[in-house]
Amino acid sequence: MKDRSNPTRPGSGFHRRDFLRGSGAAAAATALGTAPTAEAAENASRLYGPGLTKIKLRVNGGERELEVEPRMTLLEALRYGLNLTGAKPVSSDGSSGGSTVLVDGKPVSASTTLALDVVDKDIRTVEGLGEDDAVVQAFVHNDGLQCGFCTPGFVVAVRAFLDKNPSATEEQIRAGLNGNICRCGTYANVIQAALEVVKGGSRG
Amino acid sequence: MKAFQYAAPRREGEVVELLADHAGQTAILAGGTDLVPLMKKMIVTPDRVVSINHVDSLRGITADSSGVRIGAATTLDDVLDSPQLRDHTAIADAIRGISSPQLQAQGSLGGELLQRPRCWFFRNGYGLMAESGRLAAEGDNRFHAIFGNAGPAKFVCASRVAPALIALGARVRLVGPGSEDESDMPLEFVYRTPRDAHQHETVLLPNQLLTHVFVPAVSEWSSATYEVRHGAGPDYPLAAAAVALRIAGGMIEDARVVLGQVAPTPWTSHVAARELLGRPANADTAQAAGEAAVSEATPLANNRYKVQLAQVAVQRAVLLAAGLETGGF
Numbered sequence: 001m002k003d004r005s006n007p008t009r010p011g012s013g014f015h016r017r018d019f020l021r022g023s024g025a026a027a028a029a030t031a032l033g034t035a036p037t038a039e040a041a042e043n044a045s046r047l048y049g050p051g052l053t054k055i056k057l058r059v060n061g062g063e064r065e066l067e068v069e070p071r072m073t074l075l076e077a078l079r080y081g082l083n084l085t086g087a088k089p090v091s092s093d094g095s096s097g098g099s100t101v102l103v104d105g106k107p108v109s110a111s112t113t114l115a116l117d118v119v120d121k122d123i124r125t126v127e128g129l130g131e132d133d134a135v136v137q138a139f140v141h142n143d144g145l146q147c148g149f150c151t152p153g154f155v156v157a158v159r160a161f162l163d164k165n166p167s168a169t170e171e172q173i174r175a176g177l178n179g180n181i182c183r184c185g186t187y188a189n190v191i192q193a194a195l196e197v198v199k200g201g202s203r204g
Numbered sequence: 205m206k207a208f209q210y211a212a213p214r215r216e217g218e219v220v221e222l223l224a225d226h227a228g229q230t231a232i233l234a235g236g237t238d239l240v241p242l243m244k245k246m247i248v249t250p251d252r253v254v255s256i257n258h259v260d261s262l263r264g265i266t267a268d269s270s271g272v273r274i275g276a277a278t279t280l281d282d283v284l285d286s287p288q289l290r291d292h293t294a295i296a297d298a299i300r301g302i303s304s305p306q307l308q309a310q311g312s313l314g315g316e317l318l319q320r321p322r323c324w325f326f327r328n329g330y331g332l333m334a335e336s337g338r339l340a341a342e343g344d345n346r347f348h349a350i351f352g353n354a355g356p357a358k359f360v361c362a363s364r365v366a367p368a369l370i371a372l373g374a375r376v377r378l379v380g381p382g383s384e385d386e387s388d389m390p391l392e393f394v395y396r397t398p399r400d401a402h403q404h405e406t407v408l409l410p411n412q413l414l415t416h417v418f419v420p421a422v423s424e425w426s427s428a429t430y431e432v433r434h435g436a437g438p439d440y441p442l443a444a445a446a447v448a449l450r451i452a453g454g455m456i457e458d459a460r461v462v463l464g465q466v467a468p469t470p471w472t473s474h475v476a477a478r479e480l481l482g483r484p485a486n487a488d489t490a491q492a493a494g495e496a497a498v499s500e501a502t503p504l505a506n507n508r509y510k511v512q513l514a515q516v517a518v519q520r521a522v523l524l525a526a527g528l529e530t531g532g533f
Contacts, residue, residue: 050207053214070210070253073240093241095438098307106281106309113310116210117233117255160522161305178302178438 024082046118055119059084061126068115074108075099078125086126086152089179097180100153100160107160107179125190126152134200135159138193146184154180158194168198205243209252216261216415219254220380223411226252226428233257234277234312235509238319242455248320262314271330271420277414280365281305283313290523292419294368294427294446301364301431304438314414316365317376317391318406319368321468322440323359332375332403335355345444346506350514351467354503357397359468361405366391366470367446367462368429374419377525381515388498395469405468424450428524431464432513439463443513445497448523449485456489461497461521466514473497476518485526494519 050072056065059082061092066081078084078101087110090098094109101110101195102124129136135158138144145151161176162168168176173194212223223230231250232259233239256262264275267288274283283289283300297513302308302316320326325334325343337356348358353395357424374391394406395413408414410517427448431441444464450457459480476497483489494515501511523529 046212048210048212050209070208071205071243073407094237094306094310097304100306105429107306108310109237109306112236114210114233114236114253114255117212117236117257120258133348157305160309175303175436176305178436179306 003196021031026034053116054181055116057082057115057119057123058121059123060125068116070116073111074101074103074115074118074123075110077160078110081115084125084127087156088152090149090153095181096150096153097157098150098153100156100180102128102156102160105160105163107157109179124156126156129155133159134197135162135193138196138200139190142189142193142196143173144186144189144193146182146186150180150182150184154182154190158190158197162194166198168194170195173198206246206249206386206485207280208243208250208394211254212258213254214258214260216259216379216413217383219256219259219413220256220385220411221384222254223251223413224381224383226439228256232413232420234315235279235310237307237311237313244331245327246525247327256311256314256413262333265314269421270419271418274417274419276417277312279309281308282310282440284308289314289419290460291355291422292372292427294429294448294465294521295419296367297524298365298396298431298446299428300446301429301433301441302438302476303436307438307461316370317363317369317394319362319409320361320415321405322362326359331401332359332405335399335514336401345504346349346509347440348391348508349467350501350507351463351471351500351505352397352469353467355397355399355404357399357468358504359405359482360411360465361395361467361469362440362465363470364429364431364441364444365462366395366397367444368427369419370472371446371462372419372422372425372427373448373460374417375509376414377413377418378408381409381417385439392470392472397468422448423504424528425458426451426453426525426527428521430517430521430524432517443510443517445514445517445520445521447493447518447525449480449522449525451485451526455482455483456485456526461493463514463518463520466510480522485522486527487523487528490519490526490528493522 051066088098090096092111098110229251258304262275265286288379325339326332333356340358351472370392378387430447432443433441448460459477461473476493479493479496497518
């Protein structure tokens, strides 16, 4: 496996997101600065919130510190706390698979997972797979995307499925991607991409 | 989502204490696949969420000669992949039917059994009994109950694994409401049809926790689950049946038939089971069981179609359990 040392910011140069964020940054900083940090631990079973709590998340091999409310989902923590915007908010109830990330190697919907509940887990996002991951490469070769919104979820779901079933058949791949929805309908190319990884055997 | 306190206890007793001192205003978090969306829509608005994901005793599968014990926080994919449950075919069929790898990897067995109904009146904020049943009785009830729907409850129990577990004679262990209290009951008795808006669809108290599922050894039993679904996607089935059979010399000596997605609880069909007793395990018997299972159905205005689907589900589940058919849908 290649070195994937904490690639939290893929690419470089100008980002639309940085530009948009710039104007709101001052206001956000003020809001965060004045919020209370409630870490009162009643008895041994740690009790948090309902206000902000400082936590550490192990994401893509690195440890990242951020403040969350208990109601913050892992998806919100990744996107708005850690600027990892690969996983997408699509269905809000997990049915789209757009927010799929790996938690301890398993595919999980970040939008139905609370950030506080995975502080001791190993989290891997699509950014953590990196551009040279065989699945990412296969999506490029096979044009496995149209509008691209479902793509990060699909890439992670394919990676998780092939990690568990490295020699899957087409039928198994179809069944194994049942947790992801593409409204453009580019399933055929996604499945071709997954099949290419199976046949190529070069599993990132 | 409403703001709430989050607790991460390490022991079962702590879970019960954390639930008790906020009586009624709590929710138990395992996989989160059902609870978190319900909280996002403000249909469930706890003041405190107690995670059971850090309690080691609630996770894992152990087996001895009497049967298999599964912790409530064990994920569905771990149940599916468990060698101890290889012969409990109906359970694997049901979990495979859930089909989304994310739901399987994230969802827990306890959460699957205790997930809230999918009734669209409930999910859109009208309450489980939707004005004492009037909305579901007069509105669009195509996915609602065809059994046990005489009272205000018209929803169907959402669990897809419960019919399989009940057919296999599963029991559950509960702790609470006191931190030392412990009880044991058949899974079937956990579910009830609420009679008014104050009743829940299970008998569990707010400060009671389902900790383990115990499935007896199945040495002489064969079983299967068959779900009738709209398509191959991750939607909930329209009707389902789990069947457990004890066959000797080609004759059915004992049988249990439990339907899913047809009533406010998993629906044990004694008439269908009686139809199977003492008869040869063949296609005619399977058909007779299917017909018997729906003979007392009371469909609503828009769900008469579910009667036939339920009949087919029982028929196909019998064929699968008897080894006369080999799956697929």
